[in-house]
Amino acid sequence: MIKAISKNALALAGAAAFCVAILGMVNQQTAPRIEEQRQASKMAILTEVLPGIKVTSSLLQDCVLVQDEQLLGRPGTQQLYRWRDGNELHAYIIETTAPDGYSGNIDLIVALQPDGTVLGTRVLNHQETPGLGDKIEARRSPWIFSFSGKVVTADNAGKWAVRKDGGDFDQFTGATITPRAVVKAVRNAVLYVQQHAELATQAANCSQ
Template structure:
């Protein structure tokens, strides 16, 4: 085998190797993206009751992007529908806790009632405010069924602040931050209900 043939063979092998590497990477990237999408869907949608939607809510984002509210920031939102009728809204909210920012997912049905609240990210004190990340979470479950007007505005506070909610033991600041963020989200939903839900909701 002469030098020219050897170089040509090496170039060919290198080209084949690059092609195979690209193909494997492209195929793997698509598979990884699909798997990540499934994980995201499971994490974000498990608060919605089974059978309450038949669309892909993550494919129906709301025009909500870094909207500053009184005590929190809305990072994004999604619309769940059933038979092309809005059934719920999912809002991603960020607030400041005791030692970290806390990212919440807040699910609200078409009538403005909370379906649930879930912690997506946090770095609060382990064993205290960090318990906000537990799932299922008994303290966060206290909000299920509440709405913008139930309780009234003054009730959306800790009992020690003359409100209606207990705090997580040893986590006053974290508890207060979450309550305020949920209240913010409910107010924002109420202000945009007609735009998002229209007249399909029934009181």
């Protein structure tokens, strides 16, 4: 009886080891492909927020980690990319979060020029109500394009709000909380960059 149990235990251990080995091989073979897709996805979203710019993989390397829960919406770090033409800095692309969406966090990416002009904004992730709050997605509504070309300054920061709050941005019929949160997050992301001149020269420190 004991011998039979021992044999079964050895057989199970052998099968488990075999499965682990197979999974390790599969992971080793698929990891490069997964990483390639991850990088391609990043490149695609950066191309969307930098209209007319030929985005190359070098942009992913010019990246720094930033952190400011008050202005960037999360206690942890976010990534900020810098687009340069030669040695001249033309744009920042920063990840940010609206923590006060109707259904929780709304993750965004914002591209802006050093003078505070927004080049483009896209939603990366959200859980907002389908048919209402999801109009923040570019494929659902052109609303997210309304940020392009707008400038954030100390004088007009108050106008970076939905019209219901006295600002310049439309809200959605039946849904004000979601656009209000996004407008505030985009404005705060620009303010963060404007308040940190050292971002232009800080050494890249993201692990891609």
